[in-house]
Amino acid sequence: xxxxxxxxxxxxxxxxxxxTNSYLLSLIxxxxxxxxxxxxxxVIEMIPGKLQSLFELFTEEALKMMDAVLGxxxxxxxxxxxxxxxxxFVMLSNWMGLLPGTGSLGLTHEIYKHGETEHVLIPLxxxxxxxxxxxxxxxxxxxxxVNLLGAMAVGMRTHAGKFFNFKxxxxxxxxxxxxxSEFVKIISFSFRLFGNVFAGEVLLIIIGFLGPYFLPLPFLxxxxxxxxxxxxxFAMLTLVFIGMSVSHHEVEH
Amino acid sequence: MSELVNQLGIDWKLLLAQGVNFLILLVVLTxxxxxxxxxxxxxxxxxxxxGVKAGEKGVKIINDAExxxxxxxxxxNTESIAIISEAEKNAQKKAQEIAHQxxxxxxxxxxxxxxxxxxxEKEEMDRVAGEARKLVKEAIIKTVQLxxxxxxxxxxxxxxxxxxxxxxx
Numbered sequence: 522x523x524x525x526x527x528x529x530x531x532x533x534x535x536x537x538x539x540x541t542n543s544y545l546l547s548l549i550x551x552x553x554x555x556x557x558x559x560x561x562x563x564v565i566e567m568i569p570g571k572l573q574s575l576f577e578l579f580t581e582e583a584l585k586m587m588d589a590v591l592g593x594x595x596x597x598x599x600x601x602x603x604x605x606x607x608x609x610f611v612m613l614s615n616w617m618g619l620l621p622g623t624g625s626l627g628l629t630h631e632i633y634k635h636g637e638t639e640h641v642l643i644p645l646x647x648x649x650x651x652x653x654x655x656x657x658x659x660x661x662x663x664x665x666x667v668n669l670l671g672a673m674a675v676g677m678r679t680h681a682g683k684f685f686n687f688k689x690x691x692x693x694x695x696x697x698x699x700x701x702s703e704f705v706k707i708i709s710f711s712f713r714l715f716g717n718v719f720a721g722e723v724l725l726i727i728i729g730f731l732g733p734y735f736l737p738l739p740f741l742x743x744x745x746x747x748x749x750x751x752x753x754x755f756a757m758l759t760l761v762f763i764g765m766s767v768s769h770h771e772v773e774h
Numbered sequence: 775m776s777e778l779v780n781q782l783g784i785d786w787k788l789l790l791a792q793g794v795n796f797l798i799l800l801v802v803l804t805x806x807x808x809x810x811x812x813x814x815x816x817x818x819x820x821x822x823x824x825g826v827k828a829g830e831k832g833v834k835i836i837n838d839a840e841x842x843x844x845x846x847x848x849x850x851n852t853e854s855i856a857i858i859s860e861a862e863k864n865a866q867k868k869a870q871e872i873a874h875q876x877x878x879x880x881x882x883x884x885x886x887x888x889x890x891x892x893x894x895e896k897e898e899m900d901r902v903a904g905e906a907r908k909l910v911k912e913a914i915i916k917t918v919q920l921x922x923x924x925x926x927x928x929x930x931x932x933x934x935x936x937x938x939x940x941x942x943x
Contacts, residue, residue, distance in 0.1 A: 528783025538787050547792055551799050558806035565810050567818055573811070580811055598812060602804040610799055649792065653782050658793035 525723055529652040530643045542644055543652035546623065550613050550649065580605070590764045600763050603666050607659065608756035611650060615718055615748030618648020619741060624722060650718040650751070653711060660710035663759045664703055671766025680766070706762070710755065717751045899941060906934050 529541035557572075564570055569577055583605055587597035617623060627644035649655040672680040684700040686692040721744040728737045910930050 526783075527781065529788075538791070539785060541788060544788060544791060544795075547795050551795050551802075554799055555802050558802050562806040562810060565814050567814065567821070569814075576807060576811055577815060580808070580815070601812075602800060602808050605808065606796070606800045606803050609803070610796060652788075652792075653784050654788040655792040657784065658789045659796055661789075662793055662796055 525726065527653075527719070529647055529654065532643070532645070541652065541654075542627075542647040543649045543655060546617055546646045547614065547649035547655060549646075550610065550617055553613065554609065583608070587760060590760055591767075596767070600670065600760070600767075603663075604756050604760045604763070607663065607759055608752050611659070611714065611755050612749055612752035614649040614655070615752060616745065617646070618651060618718065618722065619725075619744055619748065622646065623648065624726075648718055648722065650714055651722050653715050656711035656715040657707065659714075659755070660707040663710060663755070664706050664762075667759065667762040667766050668703065670763055674767035710758065714751055714755055717747055721747055899938060902941060903934065903938055906937055910934060 529543035531539040531541050532545065533540050561572060561576065565573060580601075584594065584597045584601060587601060587604065588594055591597050591600065623646040624644045626646070627642045629640050630643050632639055632641055668680070682696075684696045684703075686696045725737055725740055725744060728740050910933065914930060
């Protein structure tokens with residue numbers, strides 16, 4: 522019987538490093554994208570093939586959407602890589618977690634609990650997004666990038682001035698709130714994604730337990746959609762925060 | 775706090791590893807997908823622009839050539855008409871000349887023929903007149919042998935003259 526665990530289960534220890542199942546799937550996702558990239562690099566041509574067309578369509582649509590937020594194509598192209606990578610990585614991670622076998626194939630371990638021996642299945646694969654380590658890492662990178670790109674765009678002093686302003690006590694306080702909100706962003710980014718995906722997995726386990734075969738199907742569709750939407754939200758929020766931090770809005774003195 | 779972190783399974787080493795994963799993906803995708811793809815799209819856009827411009831230019835060239843062709847054909851038409859009319863004129867002139875010459879020749883021939891006829895007639899006339907004279911003379915001689923005083927020279931001349939007149943008419 523499957524055990525619901527908030528933690529990603531450790532598969533084996535690599536020195537002091539706990540090699541977890543979500544890390545394994547994360548590596549697989551990176552591998553898939555890396556091999557696709559290497560393959561695509563070789564076949565990029567003036568007359569696009571199917572895969573290239575797909576990527577071009579994605580790029581074009583994403584850039585159009587980014588234009589609406591950032592206001593110019595040059596800016597969209599500059600910030601496209603981080604936003605697109607977040608979207609692609611999160612979406613494929615979410616969808617990989619829905620594949621048959623993920624979360625259900627694994628090794629049974631005997632553990633001792635309250636003096637009794639229990640057999641617990643440790644899945645081999647687990648969606649990276651249903652592991653807080655992944656979502657927090659991604660959120661930290663996103664928020665860090667937002668501030669770094671903002672500092673690069675408007676200058677270090679101006680950017681720091683958003684948080685540290687001692688000209689007026691009110692602005693000092695507002696600046697402090699801004700600073701706190703940056704950390705809150707990390708938490709909200711990571712827990713939103715983790716919560717959605719983890720809840721989806723739990724929901725699927727429970728529905729599968731209650732009525733196997735056809736009952737989980739609509740929920741699977743729902744989770745596919747949620748996987749897309751959460752990736753979209755993560756990327757879109759990053760985009761909006763980047764847009765806010767790189768714009769030259771007036772800093773009152 | 776550490777209990778919460780432990781319960782949520784947060785492990786800074788794993789966190790770092792996941793972050794590195796993401797960064798690897800970011801670098802790989804940027805280097806091998808986004809940049810080449812955008813470059814290719816831009817290049818294609820330029821090429822399409824070039825193609826469209828070249829196409830417009832080609833159409834213009836074709837139109838110009840068509841115009842030139844029409845003009846040339848028009849020029850050739852007028853020229854050929856001029857040549858034909860000139861040739862017709864020349865031919866007419868030549869024909870007239872030939873006809874004129876033929877006319878002249880015919881007239882000459884006719885005149886010669888008439889002269890010949892006239893001469894022959896005259897010769898005939900002379901001969902006839904001579905014969906008549908001889909005849910008359912013989913007759914007169916015969917008459918004179920009978921009665922020469924009775925012969926009137928004037929009467930003979932009158933008779934011969936009326937004879938010549940009769941033949942000449």
